[in-house]
Amino acid sequence: MIRVPPHRGGWLEVVCGPMFSGKSEEMIRRMRRAEIAGQRVVIFKPRIDDRFDAEDVVSHAGVRMRAVPVGSVAELSARASGHEVVGIDEVQFFEATVVGAALALADLGARVIAAGLDLDFRRLPFGPMPDLLSHAEFVDKLQAVCHRCGGPATTTQRLVDGRPAPYAGDTIVVGASEHYEARCRDCHEAGIDAVTIAA
Numbered sequence: 001m002i003r004v005p006p007h008r009g010g011w012l013e014v015v016c017g018p019m020f021s022g023k024s025e026e027m028i029r030r031m032r033r034a035e036i037a038g039q040r041v042v043i044f045k046p047r048i049d050d051r052f053d054a055e056d057v058v059s060h061a062g063v064r065m066r067a068v069p070v071g072s073v074a075e076l077s078a079r080a081s082g083h084e085v086v087g088i089d090e091v092q093f094f095e096a097t098v099v100g101a102a103l104a105l106a107d108l109g110a111r112v113i114a115a116g117l118d119l120d121f122r123r124l125p126f127g128p129m130p131d132l133l134s135h136a137e138f139v140d141k142l143q144a145v146c147h148r149c150g151g152p153a154t155t156t157q158r159l160v161d162g163r164p165a166p167y168a169g170d171t172i173v174v175g176a177s178e179h180y181e182a183r184c185r186d187c188h189e190a191g192i193d194a195v196t197i198a199a
């Protein structure tokens with residue numbers, strides 16, 4: 001398949017996948033290419049994600065690029081103006097209005113690159129991701145390596161004390177590798193309360 005970006009005007013591209021699939025790395029790679037070409041670039045991330053460094057988007061592989069933590073979508077929109085390429089990392093954590101904000105930026109001529117988890121640990125679509133994926137001109141769904149079987153992983157397994165997290169647990173827990181694993185469909189395990197809640 002040949003991918004041809006528009007010759008004029010903006011567009012939206014989404015990089016999604018489970019944890020440890022290299023989403024941030026891929027976004028940073030694209031942002032750096034644009035930066036080298038002399039384009040005005042900026043990366044935003046939600047302020048809740050401060051696991052490494054408040055000023056950096058940090059991938060698990062240690063590739064980093066400066067990012068601006070924002071507390072709201074309104075702040076993101078205000079600070080994005082004047083940039084030709086706008087990256088949004090951990091986009092799944094933003095409220096639903098991030099979709100309209102991303103589209104507005106693209107309508108105004110910006111290339112918007114949104115990276116985030118497509119599914120939460122229950123394997124449910126995560127926050128604004130379904131709408132972003134629907135509106136995007138380009139979508140890349142990255143895979144990780146299943147921690148259990150070594151196959152291609154498309155889901156994120158949340159573990160609490162080494163066991164599958166309860167379905168009713170909080171969706172948003174920003175954490176490190178001891179709490180999450182990438183898993184394939186076959187190896188992903190539902191929490192023990194999942195059957196009760198689904199019934």
Ligand SMILES: [Zn+2]
Nearest residue numbers: 146149184187
């Ligand atoms: Zn597996």
